[in-house]
Amino acid sequence: MKKVAVLTSGGDAPGMNPAIRAVVRRGIFQGLDVFGVQHGFEGLMKGNFISMDLGSVGDIIHRGGTILRSARSERFRTEEGQIEALQKLNEAEIDGLIVIGGDGSFRGAEKLTEKGFPTIGIPGTIDNDICGTDYTIGFDTAVNTVVEAIDKIRDTASSHERTYVIEVMGRDAGDIALWSGLCVGAESIIIPEEVCDMDDIVARLEQGNKRGKKHSIIVVAEGVCRGDEIAKAIEQTTGLETRVTVLGHLQRGGSPSAFDRMIASQMGAKAIDLLLDGHKGVMVGLKGGNLIHSPFAEAAKVQHKLDMSLYHLARSLSI
Template sequence: MKRIGVLTSGGDAPGMNAAIRAVVRKGNYHGVEVYGIYHGYEGFIQGKMKLLDLGSVGGIIQRGGTKLFSSRCPQFMEEAYRLQGIQKMREAGIEGLIVIGGDGSYRGAIELTKLGFHCIGVPATIDNDVPGTDFTIGFDTAINTVVNAIDNIRDTATSHENTFIIEVMGRNAGDIALWSGLAAGAETVIIPEEPYDLDEIVERLKRGESRKKKYSIIIVAEGAMPASKLAEMLKEKAGIETRITVLGHIQRGGSPTAFDRVLASRLGARAVELLLEGKTRRAVGIKNYQVYDYDLMDIMTTKHKADISLYTLSKELSI
């Protein structure tokens, strides 16, 4: 291949820019022109593209968000629009596409491969919910952002002797809650992958009070329940008053951590290599800190699983 495209799709994640940079520079190293497709699949359909040279990706490795922007594109669900996009790519001489995003973006890439267009997926989402990889680009940055927020809230909780419920993102996955809760020493972590016991939560809070503990931190994943609902349940069940913080989209922003920058660089570069090897319908990922690739179709049959050993450890350490 002499000309390829790269786009970012779905929710933004810190490290996407580092992945874009890796794709462009790895491509240029091999004498391949790389075109940035702007605004995700919407830009793919409309042919919004620009040649990216070495200078155009300079100074972006440390920036959050995505230089190529992102969007949701309902039109892409229709085959006629996907064919329109493929035609625009071929008219521009683009022979393959690297899609940086989550499982929804991967599903779009799969549909393009069914129409004969070469695609490689690069996992980037703070939710860490893409099957086939231990970590997704952006996850490490997000949990560090959450841990910093929890540390700050703990200062207030200590000063006012309150119980705080902190709701974190993650969609239907509990990884953000699980990792940040363990790292920040939360007394309770609630994730969608494991059933919760309200009586046990109350007992843990009461046990803390009995040993003169003046505050508690509860982390709840948005996929498990809203923080407001848990607050109501604790008040009705045991008269426990709480304060609520919903961290929201602050978790998506910020300069990517060193881990995310390195991960993005490794995965982006490997994606280019796969296209140059003539591969298609593949995704890159990391297992045991080694980069590998697998069939994109695996996301249709495999579910992401949280590390329940971390959940167990969190409960054991919050006695």
Template sequence: MKRIAVLTSGGDAPGMNAAVRAVVRKGIHSGLEVFGVYQGYQGLIAGNIKKLDVGSVGDIVQRGGTMLYSARCPEFKTEEGRQKGIENLKKHGIEGLVVVGGDGSYMGAVKLTEAGFPCIGIPGTIDNDIPGTDFTLGFDTALNTVIDAIDKIRDTATSHERTFIIEVMGRDAGDIALWSGLAGGAETILIPESKEDFQDVLDRLKSGLARGKKHSILVVAEGVATGDEVAHALQEEGIDNRVTVLGHIQRGGSPTAMDRVLGSRFGGHAVDLLLAGHGGRAVGIRKNEIVDYDIMEILKEKHEIDMNMYQLSKELSI
């Protein structure tokens, strides 16, 4: 293998730039020519592919987002669209592709692999919802962004003696809500993986008020309900509250040291796999060890949240 390429796809995540930098520099160090595909699969179909050198990825390890940009691409879901992408890769003599993104991006890599083009997946999503890895790129940074917001909101909640509801991202996964809620000392955490009885939530809040508790923080994952829906339900029970929807602020910002190191390790391992002639693999981390697995098999599995951690959060919020 002499030429490889890298692209980022789906929602941006802090640490993607670190992964791109690692793929480029590890590839060049190993004697490869490395190309960047801009605007994800859309750029692959459009042929927006450029050769990268060491300087192309200078001063990006500390930046959030992705220097290669990202875009949604319904056309890539068609066989015709994927064939255009493969033809554009072959025009540049590219023999392997590293895809940084979430489960939708992985599905594109699976389709390319099935068509005979070797791909390696790197998990890049703040949701932390990719099976086979303890952590995904961007999760730690997003988590720290949320915790910082919780700390600030708690100051106001304390000053005004009021319940605050904080809606966080995560799609159908509750990792951001659970980890940030536990770290931020939230009194209530609502996650999709647990069908919490809302009456229990009310009882817990009212119990706190009855014993003199003057404020509460409730973290809700977007996969459960909107912050406004929870606020309305509480208001009907006479619990005054305010809502904060953190939204896309969770995706941006300079990546933490963990995400920079994780992206570097993921990118380096992806290049090693391509050099060894392996395609159709996905990179992950287990117990601080970099691992890889069959990308076509991993998408058949279901992401699991740590329910022991969830139980602990309830025990600590008495």
């Protein structure tokens, strides 16, 4: 193996740049020529390769987003698109590819492996919904962004004695909502993994009012419903003045946390090592504090599970 390429795909996540940096510098350290692919799989099909040297990844470890840019590609989902990408890789004499992204990106990487091309995946998504790893790159930063925002919203909620519903991202996983809700002391946390019980939410609000509480925070994951639907139900049932804040793509930006920089650096270097050791069709993961790797197919078979003990802890602390 002499030449490797790296791309970022799907939604951006804080920590993708530190991962790119680690791939490039570990690769050069191991004597490889490293290329970046601009605009994900879409760029791969067009042959958008750029040579990466030590300087090209200098001063990016603290930057959010991805210097390689990202894009979603419907054409790459087709057989024709995948063959076109393979042709571009072969024309550029690339020997291995590292894909940084979520489950959709890994499905694309797996298709290339099935066609005989070595690929390694690095889990980069704020949703933390990838099996085979305890944490994905970007999750920690996103949670900290949400916590900081809710801390500020709580000041206003207290000043005006209002109930605030905060809608957070996470797609079909409740990790961001649960972690941030627990860390800000939210009265209720609504996640896809647990049935939304409006009677319970209202009862907890009324219980707080009886003991003199004048404001409340409710965190809802986007995979359950819209925040304004919850707010409307609360106002109709309790008469409490309720406001909604949708944090949206704010959660995907910003400088990556120290934790995300750390795991991105570890995973990026590990991906290079795996390619050099002859592995393909696997993703890097972090389990119990240790770096591991598992086949794309194996990770796809297992459904991501939320640590529900945290949910019950949050309920017991927000009485």
